[in-house]
Amino acid sequence: MLADLEAINARLPLAQGGGLFKLTIKDGKWSTVEAQEEIVVSDGHVPISKLNFEELRTAREIDLQGRVLLPGFVDVHMHLDKAYSITHVRNRSGTLLEAIENYRSVTPTFSKESIRERIVKAALRAASFGSLTLRSHLDVPFHLGREVAMRTVEAALEAREMVKDFVDIQYFPMYFYDPAQERRLTDFAEETLRMGIDGIGGAPHLAPDPEAGIRWAFQLATGFDRQIDLHCDESDDPELKTIDVYCDQVQLHGYSGRATAGHLCSLSAMAQKEADRLIAKMAEAGIGAVTLPAVNLYLQGRGDQGNVRRGLTRVKELMKAGVPVAAASDNIQDPFHPFGRGDMLQIGLITAYAAHLAGEEDIVTLLKMLTNLPATIAGVPEYGVSAGNPASFVVFDGMSGEELFQELPATRWVYNKTRWIYASELKRQWTDLLSSAVTVSL
Numbered sequence: 001m002l003a004d005l006e007a008i009n010a011r012l013p014l015a016q017g018g019g020l021f022k023l024t025i026k027d028g029k030w031s032t033v034e035a036q037e038e039i040v041v042s043d044g045h046v047p048i049s050k051l052n053f054e055e056l057r058t059a060r061e062i063d064l065q066g067r068v069l070l071p072g073f074v075d076v077h078m079h080l081d082k083a084y085s086i087t088h089v090r091n092r093s094g095t096l097l098e099a100i101e102n103y104r105s106v107t108p109t110f111s112k113e114s115i116r117e118r119i120v121k122a123a124l125r126a127a128s129f130g131s132l133t134l135r136s137h138l139d140v141p142f143h144l145g146r147e148v149a150m151r152t153v154e155a156a157l158e159a160r161e162m163v164k165d166f167v168d169i170q171y172f173p174m175y176f177y178d179p180a181q182e183r184r185l186t187d188f189a190e191e192t193l194r195m196g197i198d199g200i201g202g203a204p205h206l207a208p209d210p211e212a213g214i215r216w217a218f219q220l221a222t223g224f225d226r227q228i229d230l231h232c233d234e235s236d237d238p239e240l241k242t243i244d245v246y247c248d249q250v251q252l253h254g255y256s257g258r259a260t261a262g263h264l265c266s267l268s269a270m271a272q273k274e275a276d277r278l279i280a281k282m283a284e285a286g287i288g289a290v291t292l293p294a295v296n297l298y299l300q301g302r303g304d305q306g307n308v309r310r311g312l313t314r315v316k317e318l319m320k321a322g323v324p325v326a327a328a329s330d331n332i333q334d335p336f337h338p339f340g341r342g343d344m345l346q347i348g349l350i351t352a353y354a355a356h357l358a359g360e361e362d363i364v365t366l367l368k369m370l371t372n373l374p375a376t377i378a379g380v381p382e383y384g385v386s387a388g389n390p391a392s393f394v395v396f397d398g399m400s401g402e403e404l405f406q407e408l409p410a411t412r413w414v415y416n417k418t419r420w421i422y423a424s425e426l427k428r429q430w431t432d433l434l435s436s437a438v439t440v441s442l
């Protein structure tokens, strides 16, 4: 039987040897993955750069001419509901506190439709850069009223339905634990989980009683058998250590491999001995870590002068201890971070600078922080370019892993859910492909 697609001269930097491969896809799955000795010249295979989007979608034999192919990026920590809100809400001081306050003050004015539109735009743009699994935290300010909090949840679920043929999204609402409202908050959280929310999020270091908040999150997670992903210690204060209690709870509930800690900024600020203790504890507990370099560089160290702290967690030390560390986007064009576009190559480049991961031997590590490691953290099944797995990938107009960070190639071709879904040169295609009434400008 004929394959649906055959591609020659694909460079796979994540594969053994990082060399060239001939690949075939059948029924949306990788059928064969065969190493090539060298570039193959074939009259039958059309160079991908010569095909427009329509031609690409019907082509059966293509030549990647040595271009890099990666499994779709997994952006495991985003805030899709806040993305692109910066025109409505600013942050003059550049601090986390002002971002939270300003965002909270305008939240009740956002309609469900406007939140939904921002999520669709952010998700599709991310997919256009090659991110095919997204995990988004959601702002659910229950203290502003149940209706306000539920608005975001409904918008998020509707948006996911609209983009489901292009990109997968997991949602982890940031439930803000307040003992005075415990019963009502638990009712609300349980309802959202029944509606289709995936896991439990939160930022216990911002709550008056972080320990109680973490225990409550585990009650909810274990009751519904869901993953937990908490913002941890997003601060320059070395005394903030909610990760300590988080590790205890992960061990108590047997949540190894199902719990994620984002940020961990204070880990960088504390003394070496204490950081060593916590890193070893995280490794033993089996917690995954996510570094959010763009947002940390923007929000942290705002109280410092001279040698300003950069906020980033101890990426190399965590990895050396065996903790899986992913890099992710966090906020995009909102008061928490005015820049970004959901492009994991850009995040990889910022990580390379901020975590000193720029040696030749670090390139594969960086690529893994955007692909395999977040895929493990997010529990993406059958991930990667190997026979039997879903063919879900991005091809770059670059010839090596290093060149991806040198050039941030604008031209990308993205394949997911049994077909090509995007080619960079045709930016209007999302609107053509979306059957719904939403208008998205990219």
Ligand SMILES: [Zn+2]
Pocket: 077, 078, 079, 137, 231, 262, 330, 331
């Ligand atoms: Zn975040």
